[in-house]
Every structure is written in C-alpha cells, then in structure tokens.
Amino acid sequence: xxxxxxxxxxxxxxxxxxxxxxxxxxxxxxxxxxxxxxxxxxxxxxxxxxxxxxxxxxxxxxxxxxxxxxxxxxxxxxxxxxxxxxxxxxxxxxxxxxxxxxxxxxxxxxxxxxxxxxxxxxxxxxxxxxxxxxxxxxxxxxxxxxxxxxxxxxxxxxxxxxxxxxxxxxxxxxxxxxxxxxxxxxxxxxxxxxxxxxxxxxxxxxxxxxxxxxxxxxxxxxxxxxxxxxxxxxxxxxxxxxxxxxxxxxxxxxxxxxxxxxxxxxxxxxxxxxxxxxxxxxxxxxxxxxxxxxxxxxxxxxxxxxxxxxxxxxxxxxxxxxxxxxxxxxxxxxxxxxxxxxxxxxxxxxxxxxxxxxxxxxxxxxx
Numbered sequence: 619x620x621x622x623x624x625x626x627x628x629x630x631x632x633x634x635x636x637x638x639x640x641x642x643x644x645x646x647x648x649x650x651x652x653x654x655x656x657x658x659x660x661x662x663x664x665x666x667x668x669x670x671x672x673x674x675x676x677x678x679x680x681x682x683x684x685x686x687x688x689x690x691x692x693x694x695x696x697x698x699x700x701x702x703x704x705x706x707x708x709x710x711x712x713x714x715x716x717x718x719x720x721x722x723x724x725x726x727x728x729x730x731x732x733x734x735x736x737x738x739x740x741x742x743x744x745x746x747x748x749x750x751x752x753x754x755x756x757x758x759x760x761x762x763x764x765x766x767x768x769x770x771x772x773x774x775x776x777x778x779x780x781x782x783x784x785x786x787x788x789x790x791x792x793x794x795x796x797x798x799x800x801x802x803x804x805x806x807x808x809x810x811x812x813x814x815x816x817x818x819x820x821x822x823x824x825x826x827x828x829x830x831x832x833x834x835x836x837x838x839x840x841x842x843x844x845x846x847x848x849x850x851x852x853x854x855x856x857x858x859x860x861x862x863x864x865x866x867x868x869x870x871x872x873x874x875x876x877x878x879x880x881x882x883x884x885x886x887x888x889x890x891x892x893x894x895x896x897x898x899x900x901x902x903x904x905x906x907x908x909x910x911x912x913x914x915x916x917x918x919x920x921x922x923x924x925x926x927x928x929x930x931x932x933x934x935x936x937x938x939x940x941x942x943x944x945x946x947x948x949x950x951x952x953x954x955x956x957x958x959x960x961x962x963x964x965x966x967x968x969x970x971x972x973x974x975x976x977x978x979x980x981x982x983x984x985x
Contacts, residue, residue: 623639623912623916624636624637624638624639624703624705625638630682630686631686631690633686633689633690633693633699633701633702634700634701634702635682635701635702635703635704636701636702636703636704637703637704637705638703638705638706640705640706641678641704641706643706644706644707644708645674645678648670648674648677649667649671649674650670652666652669652674652763653666653667653670654666656670656759656763657669657670657755657759658755658759661755661756665756669756669759669760672760673760673763673764676760676764677763677764677767678704678709680734680737680764680767680768680771681704681708681709681771682702682704682709683733683737684709684730684731684733684734684771684775685702685709685710685711685730686702687729687730687732687733688711688726688727688729688730688783689702689711690729691725691726691729692711692713692722692726695717695718695722695725695726696718697713697714697715697716697717697722697726698713698714698715699711699712699713699714700713700714700937707837707838707841708771714948714952715948716856720790720791720793720794721790721794723786723787723789723790724786724787724790724791726786727783727784727786727787727790728783728787730775730783731771731772731775731776731783731784732772734768734769734771734772734775735768735769735772737764737768738764738765738766738768738769738772739765741761741764741765741768742761742765744761745758745761745762745765777813778806778809778813779806779810779811779812779813779814779842779846780803780806780807780809780810780846780849780850781807781842781845781846781849782810782813782842785806785807785809785810785846786806788805788806788809789802789803789805789806792805792806799853799857800853800854800857803849803853804850804853807850807853808846808850809846810842810843810845810846810849811842811843811846811847813839813842814839814841814842814843814844814846815839815843816839817835817836817839818836818839818840818843820832820835820839821833821835821836821837821839822836852950855947855950855978856947857947858981858982859945859946859947859950859981859982860945860947861945862945862946862947862981863942863943863944863945863946864940864941864942864943864944864946864949864961864963864973865943865963865965865970865971866946866981867946867973867977867978867980867981868942868963868970868971868972868973868977869971869972869973869977870970870971871970871971872894872897872898872969872971872972873888873897874897874898874899874900875888875897875898875899875900875909875927876899876900876901876927877899877900877926877927877928877931878901878927879927880922880923880924880925880926881917881921881923881925881927881930882922882923884897884909884914884927885922889911889914894974895910895911895959896908896909896910896959896960896972896974897909898962898969898972899927899928899931899933901928905935905962905969906928906931906933906935907931907932907933907934907935907938908931908932908938908960908962909927909930909931909932910932910959912959913930913932914930916930917930935962937952938960939961939962939963939964940952940961940973941963941964941965942964942965942970942971943965946973946978946981949961949973949978950978953973953974953975959974959975960972960973960974961973961974
C-alpha cells in the first residue's frame, strides 16, 4: 500500500493483521490532537500523553474490529480474506473475490458500521457508568471520545458512495434491482466520486477561509474519489475477463529460480538478464513459492552474497496457486497488490505457467 511494505502483527480469528508504515502518521496526529486539544490541560502533559496513546490504541482497535466484522461475515459467505491492513486513512479488509449476490454484498457491507455503532454504545454506556460514580475526567474523557469517534466512523462509512460501506449497500440495492453488477458498480462508483470531490471542494473553500485543519478532509475526499474510479475500472476488467480461463491468459513454461542460489546470483542471472521481476522457486525438485525483486530489495545490498533465494521467497502456496481452469476474472483481486503480484498456475498438481498483472492487461487490451 502506497508502495510501502506492511508489517505483519499476527492473526485474529485466523485473519492476518498488518500495519502499513503510513499508519504511524495518523496515529501520531491523533495522539497529538488528543494530548494538546482534547484532554483538559490541568491534568498535566504527561497524564494527557499517556491517556492519548491509550485512547488512540483503543480507537484503532475499534477500526480493526470494524474491518474484522466485514471479514468474518464475508468469510462466512465463502469469501477468502487475504488480510486486514491499517494505513493512513483507516483500515481495509482485502478480499480475494467479490460477493456473489446482492444479499451477501449487503450483509458484508453493513457488518462494519454495525460493529462501530455497537462499540459507540458500549463506550457511551461506560461513560454514563463512570459519570454516575463521579469518576475523574482522566477516565470519562476517553470514553466520550471513543463513543463519538465510533459513531462518526459508522456514519461516515454509511455515506452512499462506493467503495465506502454505504456505497456497497447502494450497489447491493442497485444490483438487486437491475440484475447487472457492472451497471450497479458504475452508479455506486460515480456516487463515490461525487462525494469525494465534494469533500475536496469543501476542504479547499475551508482552507481559503483559514480552516487549515480541513486539509485532512480534502485528502480523504481525494482518496475516496480515486478509489471509486479504480474500483469501477476493476469491475470493467472483471466483466471483460468473464468466462476466460487462467490457462488462456497465463505465461506458460516460466523460468524457475533454484532456492539454493544467492540473491547475488538471482540478481545477475535472473533480474538483470531476464525480463521478469518475479520467478517461481524450486527446491528439492518441487515448486515451493515465488521470489520477487521487491522482496530482494528488503535485504541490504551488502548481504546479497550470503542470503539464499529460499530464505526470502514467499512460500504460502495456498495463496500463491491458481488452477489452470479457473476463471481469469477471479484472479484480479488476488493480483491487485504488489504482494504476491503473481500466481503460480497448476494443473493436476504440476506447474504449467505463471499469471501476472501484465498477462491480464494484455488480455484486456486484446478484448
């Protein structure tokens, strides 16, 4: 995301949880805002800073709960969730495929805001209880903030513009009415673009009037508008690849990289001499994963002569493989990010090709 590798924190309910380095920016901004502008100054800077850090962590835990709600409902409907990632604009659950019916789209979309409303009610209940016990502001202020921010997250995400949750609800309704997913996506995405651009315009007007803090609203609006357009293009691509098999799109007979060679050899014999940035890795006669130039670059250059390909290869074969007879449109979401960026195509357990975004783009241009 944003070209920066995310850090894996672990798994929650079996779903990988990652933090993108850009998240540190918004975390720092939230902590600073709470410390200097929200908590009462009479508590002292040290107390406010500690309270701000704890409150910010609880807020982002709420964001994770929001995304996990989407993920668990999606998984219950048969959709595999690749991971949940926290980044500068909040959180996102990355799915390997789209819902197969309007009802599944609706239930998956509404689950996140539903969780945020439940959390808002939970924190508000804690606030009322603490106030009844005459608890100090150091306890009540965080509860008030968390109740408000979770309600705000729910309300904002329910705006009727794709890819926000409300936009997915809108798309589900349009899909049910028209029976045309592409048309529903186009209308919901256009609504998302309109909402995003209105946020940008509002931010520009506000900044010109001196409200500099509205810059953040403008950035979020730009992100929503851009993602709405990208989501529609992705759906167009899926429709063009419908009923096209992976085998008819893949690059057959890929060159294999031995797992026991060093990164120095890999760079010289493959990345510099070849035309690809990813290669299947073979070890003891079996295909064990994929190695990419991006992963190699995570290792300091002066260590390349001492690190083997197998040490840095992505070996999650369950995530990396796709059957030769699977529909090509199902692979789009799996190839949407740089990781893995390519899929190993198998037939009867044997490697027959490799599928990359370049292969899909070539097919799209031909249609």
